[in-house]
Amino acid sequence: MIKVSNLTKQFAGYTAVDDVSFEIKRGEIIGFLGPNGAGKTTTMRMLTGFLHPTRGSVEIAGCDVFEDPIEARRHIGYMPESCPLYTEMRVDEYLKFRAQIKGVARKEIRSRRDIVKEQCGLTDVGRRIIGQLSKGYRQRVGLADSLLHDPDLLILDEPTAGLDPNQIREVRELIRQLAERHTLLLSTHILPEVEMTCRRILIINKGKIVASDSPESLQKRLEGDLLISTEIAGDPGVIEATLKSLGSVDVVDHETLGEGWSRYRIDSSSPDIRAQVFECAVSKGWKLRELHLESRSLEDIFVSIIREDVATETKR
Amino acid sequence: MRTFFALWRRELAAMFLSPIAYVMLMFFLLVTGCGFYWLVKENLEVMRSIQGLMVVIWACMLITIPVLTMRTFAEERKNGTFETMMTAPVKDSTVVTAKFFGVLTFFILMCLPTLLYPLIIRLLAPEVAHLVDPVSIASGYFMVGLIAAAFVALGMLASALTSNQIIAAISTFSIMSIFFFGGLFEPHLSKNPMVRDIGGYLSSALHLMESARGVFDSRSLVLYLSATVFFLFAAVKAVEARR
DSSP states (O other), rough: OOEEEEEEEEETTTEEEEEEEEOOTOEEEEEEOTTTSSHHHHHHHTTTTTSOOOOEEEEETTTEESSSHHHHTTTTEOOOOTTOOOOOHHHHHHHHHHHTTTTOOGHHHHHHHHHHHHTTTOOGGGTTTTGGSSSHHHHHHHHHHHTTOOOSSEEEEEETTTOOHHHHHHHHHHHHHHHHHHHEEOOSSOOHHHHHHHHEEEEEETTTEEEEOOOOHHHHHHHTTEEEEEESOOOHHHHHHHHHTSSSEEEEEEEEEHHHHHHHEEEEEEEEEEHHHHHHHHTOOOOOEEEOOOOOHHHHHHHHHHHHHHHHHHHH | OOOHHHHHHHHHHHHHHHHHHHHHHHHHHHHHHHHHHHHHHHHHHGGGGHHHHHHHHHHHHHHHHHHTTTHHHHHHHTTTHHHHTTTOOOOHHHHHHHHHHHHHHHHHHGGGGGGHHHHHHHHHHGGGGGGGGGHHHHHHHHHHHHHHHHHHHHHHHHHHHHHHHHHHHHHHHHHHHHHHTTTTTTHHOOSOOHHHHHHHHHHHHHHHHHHHTTOOOOOHHHHHHHHHHHHHHHHHHHHHHHH
C-alpha cells in the first residue's frame, strides 16, 4: 500500500527526515510514534505529497506520489495535525465542497456525505457553522472529510490532540471502527492510544526510523530484562542481600510499606526467577504476600528505544 | 472542470461570507457615487464620454484589488487549510485559476451597480445623452475588466508568496502604483524619452481614458492579457515552491 524508499527532507540548516524507508501492507494499522520534532508530521506531509522530499520516493497503491500526485491522492484520506477547516462554512456545505473537489461522482455526493456523517456522529450538526462547533466536533468533521472519497489509506496526524478524555475515547472508538475497512497510519504521542489500536509500530527519532515491529515483539525485545515486584515481611537488609545472591539479578531496591512489610523490585536479565524467590521465601520462613512480573508498557519500550538510540549516537 | 467550478463557487462564497468584502463593496460604491455626483454637479463636460467615471473606478481599484486578493492564499496558509486543499486530488493550476476567477467575478459584480450612472445621464439629461454612447461604455468597462484581471493575478501572486495578508496587500498596492502613476507623472519621470514612453505605455489611466472614448487600443489588450497570464503562471509556481 505504501512504499517509502530513502525518503529525505532537508530544511535550511537541518535534516528533518533522514533516509527513511519502510513499507506498509494493505489492511495494516500502523502507529507512528516519536518525540516532538522527530519528523512525524514532515514524513506524513511527504506521504500525502504536500511536501516535496529532498531525495527519495513514495509510492501509494502503485502510484508515485510526486510523479502522479493526483492519482495517488485519490487513494489517500488525510487529516492534518491541527485539523484545519473553513470555519465560515456549514458542515454540510463543507463536506459537499470537499466531495466535489475530491471527485466524488455527482450522484453519490449526497449518499457519501450521509454515510460519513453517520460514521462520525455528525448527523445532528449538518446545519451548524463549523466555527461554532467544539474542538471534538471539528475533529470529527476533519475525519469525515478524510473519509469522503472512501480512500484505501487513511493518514491521520495526531487525531486526538487537544481533545478531552471523553472525546479522545470517542475518536479512538471511531478509529478502531475505521481500521476494519481501511489501511491506517496514525501518528500520536499518546501511547495507550497506539497500544489499543495499532498492530504495528514505527518509531521515529531525529528523522530516522529506530524501530518497526508489533507491540508484542517490541515488548519481547525488552524481555531480556525482567522486572519482578514482590512484597515480603522481614529485615530488609537480610532479604535484599539474599535476593541479590539468587543469580542473574542486577539490581534490587526496596521500599518500606510499614508493619514490617517492604516491596522489592528485582531487575533481572532472564530467566524468570519468580519460582526461586518463592522457594527462597519458604525456606527462610519469610512471609510473602505478593509476587508478580511487571509487564513493560509501551511507554517503557518507547523510552528505552529512544534512549538506546541516543546512547548509540553519543557513542559514535 | 467540476473541480474548477466547485473551487470557484467556494471562493466567491467565501468573499460574501467575509466582512472585508462588504466593507470594500461599500467603499467602492460610496466613492464612485460621490465621484459621480461631483462630476455631474461641477462640470458635466467631464462626463463627455464616460471618462470621468472611469477615472474614479480606476482610483478605487488601487485600494479594492489588494484588499480583495490578499486573503486568497495567505489566509489559507495561515489557517492551515492550504494543506487540506493541496492534498486533495486537485492540480495547483486549477486552484490558482479558480481563485482568480472567483475574485474577478466578485470585482465585476462590484462594478455592475456603477452602470446605473451612465443610465441616469441618458434618462435625465437627454441633451447630453449622445455623449454617453453604448460603445464607449462597453469599451470602457471592458478595459476595467482587463486591468482588474491583471492586478487580481498580481495580488494572488503576492498572496501566494506570504502568509501575512498585510504584506500581500501592501506589495500588491506598491506594484500597482507603478502602473497607475506611471503615466500620470510621465512628464516628471525622466528626461529620457524612452523611460517616458515606457511610463506612458504602462499607464492604466491613459489606457482607460482612451478606451472610454471608444478608442480601443490592441496594445493595452496585449499588455494586460500577457500580464495576467504571467502573474498567474508565477502564482502557480509560487504555490509549488512553497511546499
